[in-house]
Amino acid sequence: MKTMEITVTVNGKKRTETVETRMLLSDFIREQLRLTGTHLGCEHGVCGACTVLVNGKAARSCLMLAVQADGFAIDTVESLVREDGSLHPLQQAFSDNHALQCGFCTPGFMMTLVDFLQENPKPSEGEIREAISGNLCRCTGYANIVKAVEQASQALAKQGG
């Protein structure tokens, strides 16, 4: 099987790895880098559970090959928690608002939202709903996720300003 060496900056750390050229980015993250916070829900780009940041933009890691990420920065859910162990405002808000039940879709939602809140720091409810409409959650019925995003956007605004 054909392999290739790639260099990626994962959660801030540069890593050089040899991968099969056919390996999905999602499998690379989970199986080779052992970052299992990124989850696979459908592997055909619909559910959004595998969302990570590729060069700062939310992307479905099941729809990319690892070799396509060569030279890129990849951020996963594991990057969110602060060095002192404190939670990112999104993580805190998800927990405060019971925006997760089984937790399986949660990392994908949060990575989608990290990107979204950078683009749109003060979103309306409608904008939040649209932003997460590419992520499926089967437990919560989304209501508390919307509330969590509202809380997180306020917390981030305070931090920023």
Place this chain on the structure above:
Amino acid sequence: MANLIGQSFRRKEDHRFVTGTGQYVADIRLDNMAEAAFIRSTYAHARIKSIDRSAALAMDDVYAVITGEDLVGKVGLMSEMESHCRLPKHIEDQIKPIMKHNVEPVLATGKVKYVGQNVVCIVAKNRYIAEDAAALVKIDYEPLPAVVDPFEALKEGAPLVQDDLDDNMQAYFHLPVGSWEEAVSKADHVIKGRFTSPRVGSNPIETRGVVASYDNRTDFLNIWSSTQMPFEIRHYVAKLLGLVEQNIRVVAPDVGGGFGPKGGLYPEEVLLAYLAKQLKRPVRWIEDRMEHMSGARHSRDQIHDLEVAYTKDGTILGVKDDFVLDVGAINYFALTCAYNSAAHFRGAYKIPVFDLTCRIALTNKTPNVPYRGAGRPEVVFAMDRIVDLIARELGMDPVEVMLKNIIPAEEMPYSQGMYYKDGGELIYDSGNYPEAFEMALEMSRFKEIRANQEQWRKEGTYIGIGFSSNVEGTGVGPFEGAKVSIDPSGQVILHVGSSSQGQSHETVFGQVAGDVFGVSLDRVTVKNGDTVALGYGAGTYASRSAVNAGSAAHLASVKLREKMLAVAGNVLEIAPEELTMQDGVIFAVSQPEKKITFPELAAAATPGMRCKVPEGMDPGLEATHYFVPPTVTYSSSVHAAVVEVDIETGFVKIRNYYIVHDSGRVINPMVVEGQVQGGFAQGIGTALYEEVVHNENGQLLTGTYMDYLLPTSMEVPVAVQGEQEYYSTRNPLGVKGVGESGAISTPAAIANAVVDALAPFHVKIDRLPVSPNRVFDLLQDAQSEEVIMPK
């Protein structure tokens, strides 16, 4: 004293989930672990003529290619889940059921019975190689006529799905309550209708998965599965592989949603256990979504032919239902869904006569099992749709007919004149349904909507309001256990037998135990999903954990508290009655300086010469309790949907939604509200979008998320909730189950709202989902009318 119960604590399980450090089955990696992939049937019904695996076996890093024939005589056949199939004798006497034994091998032998059935298992170094090898396996099938329509399946001479049976009617029962003939003779009208709830899937975002490993030294099997029933898996793996149960440990780690179909036994659980032992290495299999759509079990799929006898003032005298449940290629859960349908048909209505006949048909489709609601949404849809039809026939408001037939509060506890499937008499223990209905009318501003509807229509806006009520038997037994102990550190450790797929067990049961011991939530650690922790367990399904595991946790804690006071009394030389405990310290109420901490007490109770446990008691601070409910306890809800229908596109937009629910005493309001909202979202899927479709050959047409639509954040509004808190009389906590209630009435309420919005067109909705194309079709042939038979 309840300090913790009733409070919306942030969940203890959240930290690992939001930081990506949970451990789902796909996250488990063991040394030397291989990966399995399955080749699944591409035919609904076909004879397997030959399987050529030589090319696959010749590949590097392929460790095994297994067919069904390899397992004959080594791995037993899967069949009914015994614990879910037994009926008490007095129910058998009443309903005279037929239930035929049916089987499925873990890998198909001889023939395949549905698209998605496991045929070949490949074990390789990793999944990529396993799938490469799968592509090299040649299976020669001889297609057989597929039985797809359940009515065709029940006809004489239909091709057999299960070859050992005489026909495809796998089960049958008839439940008579009162005399239908008498009801008809007293009625002014009899209305008929056929109501169809199609096949859907539960679609947890985590698919299924299994990891198995075998330890030769101890002859011990470890199985991790994303299951709802670890104890049942242990039982059946032992049974099918001829092993000792206590040489098997089944762990349900973090499980990413279940909703029913992750219960029961699956072929992969048995086969991976077998292979781990055979290959002497751990094996992992993680279901991909395509496999899930066909191989994970489906649900619903009921067709009801209904007759209702009623008087000209809208009083319902009797209901007669003849229904068919399409169970797919094998029935694993006997009458579970079908009898649920019978037991929940009349719901909150006072209907003295009820005559139901059920036939369960085998077809060449994926097996049908319980899914959130489990036979209830289907009949609530049928019942509340026909009540709506009666109202429109009589020129009354549907709300008026609903209220006319609702069980008055003063008649509680109310008997439905039949048994629940656990053998108890079907008597609603507590609740107030008219009050719930009034609350829903108020919250939804029903009168205001009625007053404005005509004007809105003139402006081209079609807004309707629809209602549905349900009463749900929750907290079904047979039992659930809890074992509680005081760790040397002083921490309260609670093991419960029912495991979580997102239901917040670690928090909620911590609240229950914490209250008994007078400690804060952080001093209680709740563990679940592990068969070595407790001797027996049932599982999380059927809105049962809060009732069963919650009560077990409470009663085990009460037992341990008494023992702790006795031990402390012995140490402090003071009567136990004079002691109390708070924040991890036991002290005399009158002399607080006389005290002992939990760690000190744990040390004092440790077996040995210095053990201070009073004579006659066993050493150690540990207690176990198995809670056995007398029968189910009845939660209830009333739903109100306000929808707007676009008559150009057929699209249904939910403008507002209201749910008034009685879940008994609430342990954690935030969690309960979350369960209701989540159930509601799944109800929207069932109501408007979801349908598993097979073509006439039994081919699955909805095999991806491009074809099978799940509701997103754009389709699911907030359900505004109103709460009643009528305590259960059937458990020490007063709690009722809540997991399913949000899903049960949503399809009926939305369908009624759509009919109401389109009242000028007289559309009749008798089938789910109410998808845009179906609404469009209904508007096209809006002239048809329901049949009214004068008596």
